[in-house]
Amino acid sequence: MSTKEVTQIAAATTLTPQELLKHWQGHRGLTRKMIEAFPDDKLFTWSIGGMRPFSDLVYEFLGMAVPGLQGIATGKWQKWAHADKVTTKQELLALWDEATDGINNIWPTIPPHRFQEQDVAFGQWPGTGISFIFYFIDNEIHHRGQAYVYLRSLGIEPPAFWDRP
Amino acid sequence: MSTKEVTQIAAATTLTPQELLKHWQGHRGLTRKMIEAFPDDKLFTWSIGGMRPFSDLVYEFLGMAVPGLQGIATGKWQKWAHADKVTTKQELLALWDEATDGINNIWPTIPPHRFQEQDVAFGQWPGTGISFIFYFIDNEIHHRGQAYVYLRSLGIEPPAFWDRP
Numbered sequence: 001m002s003t004k005e006v007t008q009i010a011a012a013t014t015l016t017p018q019e020l021l022k023h024w025q026g027h028r029g030l031t032r033k034m035i036e037a038f039p040d041d042k043l044f045t046w047s048i049g050g051m052r053p054f055s056d057l058v059y060e061f062l063g064m065a066v067p068g069l070q071g072i073a074t075g076k077w078q079k080w081a082h083a084d085k086v087t088t089k090q091e092l093l094a095l096w097d098e099a100t101d102g103i104n105n106i107w108p109t110i111p112p113h114r115f116q117e118q119d120v121a122f123g124q125w126p127g128t129g130i131s132f133i134f135y136f137i138d139n140e141i142h143h144r145g146q147a148y149v150y151l152r153s154l155g156i157e158p159p160a161f162w163d164r165p
Numbered sequence: 166m167s168t169k170e171v172t173q174i175a176a177a178t179t180l181t182p183q184e185l186l187k188h189w190q191g192h193r194g195l196t197r198k199m200i201e202a203f204p205d206d207k208l209f210t211w212s213i214g215g216m217r218p219f220s221d222l223v224y225e226f227l228g229m230a231v232p233g234l235q236g237i238a239t240g241k242w243q244k245w246a247h248a249d250k251v252t253t254k255q256e257l258l259a260l261w262d263e264a265t266d267g268i269n270n271i272w273p274t275i276p277p278h279r280f281q282e283q284d285v286a287f288g289q290w291p292g293t294g295i296s297f298i299f300y301f302i303d304n305e306i307h308h309r310g311q312a313y314v315y316l317r318s319l320g321i322e323p324p325a326f327w328d329r330p
Contacts, residue, residue, distance in 0.1 A: 049317025145310025152214025
């Protein structure tokens with residue numbers, strides 16, 4: 001392999017897998033702070049314009065994160081589903097922390113070629129491994145932005161967007 | 166360079182610069198659809214919980230995108246500021262399209278090492294080039310999610326989150 005070819009490969013690196021994991025877990029840490037910031041009842045009930053309460057959005061995030069990463073790591077996809085419902089904030093936070101560990105455990109098992117490999121997520125959505133991961137992250141940022149409005153409409157100051165663990 | 170070393174470099178590649186540009190412009194295309202979906206007056210006035218109207222958030226996105234990318238490409242940063250204000254949706258869309266071209270033009274001039282190089286964005290915020298770009302993208306997703314609630318509260322169906330040009 002020529003120096004030029006090696007340079008081209010190195011130049012193509014914008015983000016390492018380890019940095020991407022840190023980026024995602026930073027966002028997930030902020031989402032956790034958002035769950036904590038909600039009053040216990042409003043977490044499961046508060047809505048604007050007919051949109052889903054924040055708990056429902058969190059079930060969606062949880063349904064994608066660990067099951068999606070398992071699919072990316074192994075090529076074996078389960079059927080897409082939201083996480084099982086719970087009834088208290090503490091139970092939701094426990095599910096969140098379980099997924100945090102799950103992501104950290106699965107991440108190093110992802111074969112490097114899987115980031116760029118084409119697959120069909122949950123047997124339904126075609127794309128590359130990296131496109132699925134960005135969908136999980138972006139979808140969480142998007143719906144969490146919605147939850148910021150819910151908190152503000154309740155007169156509650158949300159955690160700062162830029163302050164991620 | 167050994168095969169093992171080359172494999173390690175290639176393994177560190179989750180996303181190429183070209184894919185990252187496409188990812189960002191896809192999100193920006195969705196944000197453009199959101200601007201179009203707002204009624205002309207509500208774009209500049211509608212608010213929930215004391216939050217800024219969507220036009221103000223768009224000025225923030227515009228103030229980061231081209232000026233930020235210029236800083237990443239050249240290492241020369243201007244003072245951070247929102248984009249200049251306009252008074253009509255058409256003018257805002259024109260600013261948006263100008264930034265779209267600006268991003269496309271600056272992107273290929275970014276020296277590859279700048280993605281991973283430490284710098285201080287706008288002379289204020291330390292980080293790597295790639296961390297700045299993700300801040301621009303994530304901040305846009307975050308505030309656009311807020312605008313989805315604005316539209317729903319106005320009884321307007323927003324464009325689908327997953328449908329990006």
